[in-house]
Structures are given as C-alpha cells and as structure tokens.
Amino acid sequence: MMSTTSWITSIADILPKLPQMLWDWWLTLPDAVPAFTVGLIVFGIAALMGQLAAIVMVLMERKVLSWFTQRKGPNRVGPLGALQTIADGVKLLFKEDIMNDAQDKFLFTLAPAIFLFPVFVMFTLVPFSSTLIGVSLPVGLLALFALSSISVIGVVLAGWASNNKFSLLGGMRSAAQAISYEIPLVLSLLGVVLLTGTMDLSKIIEAQRGGLLHWFGIFLAPVSFLIFYTASLAEVNRVPFDLPEAESELVGGYNTEYSGMKFATFFLAEYAGLFIISAICAAVFFGGYYSPFGGLIVEQTGFNVWLANTLGVHQLAQLIPQAEMLLWMLSKTYVFVYMAMLIRGTLPRLKPDELMGFSWKFLLPVALINVLMIAFVKLFLMDFALNLVSAWVYLGIALLIGIFGIGGFCLWISRSFTKQLQSRLLKQV
C-alpha cells in the first residue's frame, strides 16, 4: 500500500517536469542525433503523405478511367469504393512473394526500395504551403531531379535481377527513356530558374504571388510548361510513354517477375512519382500555393483576422491562410494528375524509336530555343521581367515561338500524314 502511494506521488512529481527533462536530455545529445531524428520524422511524414497520395490516386485513376469507358469503377469496398485501394494493398501484402533460383535475390529485393525511396524523399522537398515543407533547400529543384534520376537505377536493377528477358528489355527501355527525357525536362525548368534567379521552390512560388498573370505556365513560360509536362510524363512512365511496362509486348516490363508487396512497391512509387511531377508542375508553373487572384483570398478579404477576432483564437489568423495554401496546392496538383489520367484514357503507346526521336529531335531543340528566348527576355527586360508589361511582351514572343515552332512542326506532321492519307483513299473495285 505504502509503496504504491509513494510510486504514485513520485510519478506525479516527475510527470510535469518530464517534457523539460526530455528537452534537456535532447539538448545534451550530439548535434547529429537530433538532426538525424528530425530527418527521420520528416521522412516518415513524407512517406506517409506519399502513400496517402498514391492510395487516393489509384482510386481516382480507376474511377476516371471507368467513367471514360462507361463503367462504374470500384464501388463495393467502402462508400463509393473508397477503400478499394486499401483492400488491394492488404491483398498484395498477404500474397506470396515469389522468387526463383535464377534471380539475383539481393538486387531483386533492393530494386523496389531504390525505386521507392527517392520518391518519398522528394515529398519532403515539395512545399505544400509556406510552412508545410519538409526541407527547404536553396537548391530544391536540383535536388528533386537528382533524386528522380535515382529511381531509374531501381528499374534497371529490377530488369536485370529478374533474369527475365521481358524484364530486361523493359529495364533497358526505361534507362534509355529516362536519359533522353531528363535533358528537356531540366532545360525546361532552366527557363524558370533564369527568370527567378533561384532554385528554391518556395522562392519560385513567391515570385508568382501576383496571381494568374504572373504564373510562369500561363504567359511567362508556357512553352517551358508544355515541354516539362510532356517530358515528366515520360519520366514517370505514363501513357503514351509507358514503354518500360508495355503490356502488349513486354507482359509487365520490369515488374513482370514481381509479386506481392514488391510489386505493390513499384505500383506505389509510380503513382507517388506522378503526384510529385504534378506538384512540381503546380509549384513552378502555376503559382504553387497562391490563389489565381493574387496572394491568398482569406488574407485579402481579411477573413482569417475577422474569424480569429470573432472566436478569440488568435492562432487562426495564421492557420487559415496555411490551410488555404494547402488547398490551392493540392487542387492544382490534382488537376495535373487528372490531366495525366485523361491522356492515359485517350492515347495509344509510342514506339521506342519514335519516343527517342520525339525527345532528341523535337523536345530538345524547342527547349534550347525556349531557354534562349527566356535568357533574351531576362537580359534586356531584366528590370521588369516579372511585371505585367514584360509578361505581355514575353507572351508575344512565346506565342511566336509557339505558332512557328510547335505549329510548324504539327503542320509538317499533319501534312505528311495527310499526304499519306490522300494516297490511300479507298478505291471501289
């Protein structure tokens, strides 16, 4: 009896001091340990967000594609089929992990991890609001693409370690594709980096605070946006660039031999990658977490201050703008996710040689000219490069590029096709 009471009293004594004690202990640790722990927590949150995004997107893709094809899509598990992806995940978790003797077991297991982890790390670099960002790096953009290149190693490893010819072909295709498309991808972003003078994603978004007309994707660098989106679809193996896993030829491509959770890992990473690409698109070209009308709606209308004063909760004045930022960022991201799904529902797959040709013969020259034009604008109209007047000037230039560059190319393509079509008008015999 006695001892229990003393225990309780001693606990009651210590408990209020516990946070302070823990904090003191924390401060005594070497610098690397807290840094590492914080990093781990940030990564954990990012990974969780990545998984959540993938779960939402898999369901969204199945729903969107089913609407395309007059089906209902998943509608059994949970309300409107909302838990379908989780059910699938659980199923995959419990499935047998099949490996045969001919496979390189170490690399075979390593490959999905190498494919997945860079994508999750990328989640820490994406600013979802001005404070909701895992790591705010001054070279955030560079880091994102350095990380996205690592994923390719996973695919190539998967192709090699599977000891399957279809996997090998898929892996090789993926390597060729990633190398080809990363160049226009980075070049397209170079234009924006030139205009803003920074590689920090938060600062790039800050530069577009002015609203719709200041977005790089609308007037300032629309060609960059088009190149970026096309190349990034290729980067994450989406239709029409899904050659590494072309099911009609390569069965499943690099993931032919994978089953169970390893397969799910590939699946997850692909969708998380699509989310990242869309988020970068929204951040770099479409104002990120700012509204299309300039700044934030709650701040401009003073709603957050009014609500905080009315309710007497003063933190709300800061929290509500953050929530709005998150809302804008996520909705913009999902617009590009949706666009990728529309493209998947519409287009067939390119051929490997055409894929390479499209990158090297079309995207790369256009990206180079685009960078040149943006550099020109930056150099001669530097003082007001980001204000509205120059926006219209640049719009003119960009339109000229658009009309004579892309238009000419499309015309050339369509003319060559029209000629071929004309020559094959059906003849009645």
Next chain:
Amino acid sequence: MMMMSTPSSTLTPPDVKPMQGVSVEKGFDTNDLVVNIGPQHPSTHGVLRLITTLNGEVVKDMEPVIGYLHRSKEKMAESRSLFQYQPTIDRVEYLSSFYDHLAFVNCVEKIAGLGVPKRVEYIRMITLELNRITSHLLWFGTFLLDLGASTPFFWAFRDREEVFTLFEKLTGARMMYNYYRFGGVNADLPSGWLNEVRKFIDDFPRRLDEYEAVATKNPIVLDRTIGQGILTKETCLQFGVTGPALRAAGYAADLRKTNPYSCYNEVEFEVPVATEADTYARYVVRVQEMRESLKIIRQCIDNIPGGDGGELGLLKAKVDEATKAKKKDPTIEVPAWNSDWDMFGKKINLLTYKPPAGEASVFVESPRGVLGCYMVTDGTPKAARVKWRGASFSNLSCLPALMKGHMYSDLMAIFGSLDVIMPEVDR
C-alpha cells in the same frame, strides 16, 4: 524448336530465306536474344507461341508454334451424327461462329439438295453481317489495346454486347448460337426483333464515327501503323492469305461478290479495297467493312420476305386455322401463304436425318477470310469426313516473313492487324 522447320520450309516462298537463329546446324548466335512469346502472353490472342530472335529490338527471326488449342474438331465429326456435331462447330471459331455454321449447313444442303426458303437466307444474311460487325469490333478493340490504348476496347465491347443481346433474343445464346438447321433455321424471328436491329444499325454509324475520331486519325496510331508490316498481294497469294489482309493489298477478293452464296447477289454493297498493304490499310478496310455490313443488313431488313416475325406468326396461325376449318367448310378462304416465308423448308427429323452419300465443299467469306468446309457423307447419320479450312491458319503462316526486320514493339501491332484467332488455327 526444330519441330516447325519442316512445314515452314515447305511454306516458305522463294523470296524469303529459310528460318535462322536457333538451329542445330548453325549453333547459338550469342548476339541475339531469343524471346519466347507465349503461349501465355497478354496479347497473343489465345495460346500462340512465337519463338522470336531479337537483335536489339529488331526482330531477326520468328517461328510460330501452334497446336496448344487442338481439340480434334475434324475427327469429332466422324464419331457423332451431323446433328450432334453441329453444336461443337461454334467452338471452332467462337467470334464469328455463324460463318462456320453456314459453311457446314450449306455442305449438307448441297449434298442432300435441300432447298432453302428465301426468308431463311435473309435471316442468315442479317445474322452473318451482324456477326461480322461483332467480330470486327472485337478486333478493333484488341488491336488498339495492342497499340496501348485501353479505352476503345471498352467502347467496342459495349456495342458488341448490344449485338449479342440481339443474338440472345434470336438464338438463346450470346456466343454459341447453333441456330442454323439443314434447309432452315432453328426458329423464326421474335416479334419486334427486326426493329431492334434497325435501331442498332441506325445508331451504330454515329458511334463508329466516334471511334474513328479517337483512333483512325490519331497521330500515334498513324505513326505506328502506316508503312508497317507491308503484306503484298504476291505474298498473300503465296501464303493463301485471304480476307481483309488480301483486300488491303489491292486484291478485291470477296466471295460474297465473286461467288455469291445465300442471297448476296440480291443486295448492293461495296468491297472495300486499299492499295497500300500495310497495317493501316488493313485497319481501314475492316472499319469500312463494318459500314458495308450495315448497308447489307439495312437492305435485308427492308426486303425480307414476310417481314416481322410476330406478324408472320399471327398470319401462320390464321392460315393453319383456316386450313383446318376448310376441311369441314370448303367455303372458308385460306389467306395467302408464300413458300418463301416457311422457316424450315422441307421438314426433316434432325435426330434420324441421313443425308445421301456424296461430297461437297463450301467456301464462305468470314470476317477473317475464306472459310471452307469439305464434307463427305456415306449415307449414315455421320459424316465420313469433315475438313475445315480456317482463314486464320494461312493468315498466321505469313507472320515470320512479315515480321523480319521490324521492331519488336511493332510485333503486336502487325500481328494484331492480321486478326488471327487461335481456336480456328488449331481447331
């Protein structure tokens, strides 16, 4: 792997070199990658095995291995009566089984000299052309699926299911119809069936336009099909390739026009022909054929003797009643009854039916090409021999010659454009 070398060398035309790659004589060429596609593969349309030798992504050599789906359809005919054998024909080529039934039934009709009422011929033509549409629709969907587009597949299946619903109302089955009989068909058209068909063929061209808007002028589709897999007229004739592939090579060979069977000489239609012999030409010819089939169906519905099945049934009942009554009271008038309207022609008891000894061969234009049936009877209820000539076998045999030098990623596009169905190859 050497298994196929003997038949392929006999089939190989002079301008194509004999099989290379893996052979006992040459040894294994270490620069090449031998990929064994199938028999379980998502896009071989059944159980086809293609031993493909790749040099990088270029197809150096290819050897189709068939026989995984052999069910001895021809031998089965010798152990059961014609009537018992007939339902199994549906499984020879399940995508357009009305054609196999037509060839089979026509053989018996030829041997026995059974007349077929005109209404029956028209019903057969309507079902045949509807079946051509379903078959081409499936091909349309799977072909674009092979190219990587998933949406047209579902669209094609939607319309295909509509036609299947019509077939179900008519025959009781969605795929395995077993509807034709010697000298007739199993049952008359249900009441209102023709109107439903008319509704479908009025609605379908609009949807076909929609599909074409997605696929036919899509730059990626054009890029992947134009100039790919050129199958010239000469190669077609050497390998016995028939159907849309031959017509896409500029040879207007259509048995419905050249050797009209059924009542095809009474309807107006065109034979779509393209001069380029590539994948795109075969695609265009097939899509155009669907439109021509619609034309034929429309004419058949307009001109079918007896018209709607329900009204004709009422008339038949009246005629029977009046004929019965006339025996008692000769003054009663019997309504006019045309022999063209009679569903069963000469009444025969199928269970004990013995066609006279003889032989006949019938060739019909199936969606895949010339489908032939050769039958020998010996006066028993069984056929002494039934031989099928499926178009798919010949169409498949030209694949190695066609694929040599193409990219591996073109393989499924070109193979898909030949519209091969494995049960018909193996039988």
